[in-house]
Ligand code: HEC
C-alpha cells in the first residue's frame with residue numbers, strides 16, 4: 031500500500047477513535063442515573079441501554095425543546111448539540127438491554143393487560159414482543175415504576191410529547207394502566 035494511503039487511513043482512524051472516546055466520556059455522565067451497567071440506579075429512571083436509537087434521539091430533542099418536561103433531564107440536554115444527541119442515541123442503542131430481574135405478571139393481570147393491548151392495538155406500533163423499532167420505543171422489560179409513571183403522565187398530560195399515547199391512555203382506568211405496566215415489565 032502506498033504510504034500516503036496508509037497515512038490517510040491512520041488519520042481517519044485517529045479521528046474516529048477520538049470521536050468515539052468523546053461520546054463514551056459524555057455517556058459516563060448519564061451512568062450516574064441510568065446505571066454503570068445499564069440497570070438504572072432508581073426504578074423511576076428508565077432503561078436506555080439497548081433502546082431504539084431513533085426513539086432515544088427524539089426524547090433528547092424533546093427534553094431540550096421542553097416538549098417533554100423533566101427536571102432531571104432538562105439540564106442534561108440544555109447545551110447539547112444535535113450531533114451529540116444523535117451520537118449518544120446511537121451509542122446507547124448499541125449497548126445490551128440489561129436484566130432487571132422483574133417477574134412475569136400473574137395470569138389474571140396478564141389477561142387484563144392483553145385485553146387492553148388487543149383493544150388498543152399496541153402491537154401495531156410497538157411490534158412483536160413490544161420491542162418497537164426506530165422512533166417507536168421498546169417497552170417490554172422496561173422498569174415497572176417508570177412504565178406506570180410514564181403511562182399515567184401521558185394520561186394526565188404531564189408528558190405531552192405524543193398526543194396519540196395521551197388519547198389512548200385516557201380511555202383506560204387506573205387498574206388497566208397498572209396491569210399494562212406490570213405486564214410489560216414482566217415480558
Ligand atoms: C440526574 C439523573 C439523570 C441523569 C444524569 C441522566 N438522566 Fe436521562 N432520565 C432521568 C430520568 C429521571 C428520566 C425520566 C424522566 C421522566 O419521564 O420524567 C430520564 C429519561 C431519559 C430518556 C428517555 C427514556 C425513555 O424511555 O423515554 C433518555 C433518552 C435519557 N434519559 C437519556 C439520558 C442521557 C443520554 C444522559 C446523559 C447525557 C442522561 N439521560 C442523564 C434521569 C437522568
Ligand code: HEC
Pocket residue numbers: 076088089146147150151152153154155156165166167168169172177180181191192194195198210
Ligand atoms: C399509533 C402507534 C402507537 C400505539 C397504537 C401505541 N403506542 Fe405507545 N408509543 C408510541 C410512540 C411513537 C411512542 C413514543 C412517544 C414519544 O416520542 O415520546 C410511544 C410511547 C409509549 C411508552 C413510553 C415508553 C418510554 O420509554 O417512555 C409506553 C410505555 C407505551 N408507548 C405503551 C403503549 C401501550 C401499552 C400501548 C397499547 C395500550 C401503546 N403504547 C400503543 C406509539 C404507539
